[in-house]
Amino acid sequence: MAVNTEAVGKTYPEVTYAVGREKVREYAWAVGETNPLYVDVDAARAAGYADVVAPPMFAVVYQGRAITPALFDPDVGIDFARMLHAGQEFEWGPLVVAGDEITTTTKVAEIGERAGMGSYAFQAESRNQRGETVCTGIWRQLVRGAES
Amino acid sequence: MTLHEGDTIGLTVTPDPFITVRYAGASGDFNPIHIDEEFARSVGLPGRILHGLWTMAQVARAHTDAAGGPEGLKRLSVQFRGMGVIGEEIVVSGTVREVADGTATVDSQAEQAGHRIIRNGVAEIAV
Numbered sequence: 001m002a003v004n005t006e007a008v009g010k011t012y013p014e015v016t017y018a019v020g021r022e023k024v025r026e027y028a029w030a031v032g033e034t035n036p037l038y039v040d041v042d043a044a045r046a047a048g049y050a051d052v053v054a055p056p057m058f059a060v061v062y063q064g065r066a067i068t069p070a071l072f073d074p075d076v077g078i079d080f081a082r083m084l085h086a087g088q089e090f091e092w093g094p095l096v097v098a099g100d101e102i103t104t105t106t107k108v109a110e111i112g113e114r115a116g117m118g119s120y121a122f123q124a125e126s127r128n129q130r131g132e133t134v135c136t137g138i139w140r141q142l143v144r145g146a147e148s
Numbered sequence: 149m150t151l152h153e154g155d156t157i158g159l160t161v162t163p164d165p166f167i168t169v170r171y172a173g174a175s176g177d178f179n180p181i182h183i184d185e186e187f188a189r190s191v192g193l194p195g196r197i198l199h200g201l202w203t204m205a206q207v208a209r210a211h212t213d214a215a216g217g218p219e220g221l222k223r224l225s226v227q228f229r230g231m232g233v234i235g236e237e238i239v240v241s242g243t244v245r246e247v248a249d250g251t252a253t254v255d256s257q258a259e260q261a262g263h264r265i266i267r268n269g270v271a272e273i274a275v
Binding site: 057065081 | 225
């Protein structure tokens with residue numbers, strides 16, 4: 001399928017996400033996490049954290065909001081109904097805890113073709129309120145051609 | 149907890165009928181293929197399917213459980229293949245490929261009913 005690579009390198013306005021204690025607990029419950037660090041404030045504080053710790057994969061929550069505008073960007077041109085989440089990569093820095101404010105910037109990292117499908121990669125970089133990089137994510141999508 | 153070359157990690161989990169609804173709310177991903185049976189069938193799926201990132205979270209959990217907590221998990225990359233379904237047991241498995249310079253590299257996958265729904269998982273854990 002034909003892809004337009006002009007959007008490679010395009011960046012999107014940063015998105016700031018305030019990490020809430022109950023959101024962390026809700027997420028932990030939904031993915032089956034029972035480590036007290038994620039749900040018990042006293043246990044988290046005893047371990048040296050300011051509040052409950054977000055499981056590493058909580059990155060999908062604060063980065064998901066930031067990459068959505070790129071996925072729907074007409075300049076990128078993804079047909080959402082034909083999109084498949086093909087791969088995901090996260091690299092983590094310091095742990096995120098409830099009370100943190102996480103700011104994420106997104107850019108279009110790659111657009112290409114693979115086996116007749118459009119291949120897209122978006123890079124999201126998230127920093128906490130101290131400027132530390134807490135997570136870099138690569139979100140890989142494939143888009144089936146209209147003929148397949 | 150210390151990880152050594154050749155150590156295996158893993159867990160099993162059977163997604164219950166409402167897991168995709170809870171995960172949609174928790175994650176913010178309300179794509180109807182995960183939460184609306186009728187819509188999912190209308191686009192040719194066998195029914196509601198799991199969120200790939202929920203399944204990846206099970207892979208991540210196998211690593212952080214083995215490492216004794218979330219502090220050590222520095223990197224995880226996976227490929228999604230096919231689709232995860234509700235009600236069938238998922239087996240997450242991984243093997244420590246090597247331990248070098250304070251980092252354990254772990255290869256992993258998630259299998260459901262004979263299909264590898266997550267493959268080429270690679271993680272780095274500080275040890």
